[in-house]
Amino acid sequence: MTDYPPxxxxxxxxxxxxxWLLPVARLPKLPEGAEPLVAGGHAPVCTAWFDYRAPGQLTYHELLCATAIRGGLAASITDIWVDSASSRAGGRELWGIPKDLATLDFTGDRTFTAAAATAGGWIATAAFTRRAGLPAALPTRFEIAQALGGRLKRSPVSSRAKLHAAAADWSINPSGPLGFLAGRRPIVSAQLRDFKLVFGAEPTPSRRSE
Known part of the structure; x- marks a missing residue:
């Protein structure tokens, strides 16, 4: 099934x-028109595991890697895998997000483990242990910038989640697509509990002719 919501x-x-903080020379390639957010010769890169559940419109697992870019609170997704053909098709066609299919295995909650692999080999594994968190859900707004139709498309994202600190232990295949992170350690990790997220823009109302 490749049908997906608008x-x-x-x-x-x-x-x-x-x-993570990466030297500019080791950053993954960004779409034309997207400039990394650089300080001291390094740029922040985020890796994240998402477990999309009901009551959301789609349910699937995801591993992504995104680089922070200039122009407000924004990032560009350079590597991403899902285990849903519908999510893959929608991500590519609506927003230019380069989603690929993979096998993703998630277990646990307070102690969470995850693994991602394709037919070509394993991509990454990780183990997170949840720490102290905030009692209330916090709102966040940002943009995702991707190449679509020959231009840079910036799509709004709004979310609300309970933020918890976390300890994380990553293992990344040095020969895999995230090999630029192999041997490095993240500077900070977190869990976003019970998030609600709106990805993309509301349709523009069409004008009725007089």
Whole structure:
């Protein structure tokens, strides 16, 4: 099945993420027109595991890697895998997100483990242990910038989640697509509990002719 909802997508679930600092020379390639957010010769890169659940419009697993870019609170997704053909098709066709299919295995909650692999080999594994968190859900707004139709498309994202600190232990295949992170450690990790997320823009009302 490759049918998918029109944008915006209303999604919900649990997420575990880590932020890394990479030298500019080691950054993955960004779309034309996207400039990395650089300080001291390094740029922040985020890797995240998403477990999309009901009552969201789609249910699937995801591993992504995104680089922070200039122009407000924004990032560009350079590598991403899902275990849903519908999510893959919608991500590519609506927003230019380069989703590929993979096998993703998630277990646990307070202690969360995840693994991603394709027919070509394993991509990454990770183990997260949840720490202290905030009692209330926090709102966030940002943009995702991707190449679509020969231009840079910036799509709005809004979310609300309970933020928890986390300890994370990543293992990344040095010969795999995330090999630029192999041997490095994230500077901070977190769990986003019970998130609600809206990805994409509301359709523009069409004008009726007089």
């Amino acid at each position: 944008e915006p997508w209303h999604l919900a679930g649990q997420a575990h993420l880590s932020v």
